[in-house]
Amino acid sequence: MNRVLIENSGHTFDVRPSQTVLEAAIEAGINLPYGCRNGACGACKGKVLTGKVMHDDFQGNALTYAELAAGLALFCCARPLEDLVIECRQIDAVQGIKPCILPVRVQHKEQLGEDVMVLHLQLPGTEQLTFMAGQYVEFLLKDGRRRAFSIANAPHEQGFIELHIRKIAGGH
Missing domain, CATH: 2.40.30.10 (Translation factors)
Known part of the structure; x- marks a missing residue:
């Protein structure tokens, strides 16, 4: 298990080997921005300040090679290889609005x-x-x-x- 510290907020959470950074953050009650959850939109993009990640498949328009080389990551498909310090936006919880699954x-x-x-x-x-x-x-x-x-x-x-x-x- 690896530990992640979000530098700009001081929040920390643990990531199991089977999880992405985003999955573990959501499980820990930390609201990071995201959209597609499959490496296509770039909404979850943030910077890895220390540590290394391995990315699952993602689309090149969501994260370019130049961004990857500059330490940026897509947290929806980034799996920590060691403890991380990251920088990313966080979303304040909205009172009374919780994710749900509804048939339509x-x-x-x-x-x-x-x-x-x-x-x-x-x-x-x-x-x-x-x-x-x-x-x-x-x-x-x-x-x-x-x-x-x-x-x-x-x-x-x-x-x-x-x-x-x-x-x-x-x-x-």
Whole structure:
């Protein structure tokens, strides 16, 4: 097991060999920014000040070789090889908003353009999704991968989620 110190906050947490830095931080209740959780978006990028990490597969547009050489890492796919001191942004916990898994049903879809579709997803009858402007939802795919989409409707509009989805080549 390796220990990670976030230099800019003083928070520490342990990382098991089977975990990424991000997985261990979340388990320890430390909120680091992230998006895709598979090395594609770069939202979890931070700097390794001391120590070494090994990266699982990631996309070159999320972390370039120059950034890697400069000590940057994608914490969603970085596994510590030794104790680390890192520098990264942390997100203050938002009162009353906790991640959850909800089933949804496509209520309405509308083609806005050749490559953009609006989806209205209906929540179960008694469920409410509490969120803030700028937050996103993750879809858990059958093969275990995740896809994140920003929520397009206002937080006070309850009962549904509106997503604007752009078709991207190779984007499943």
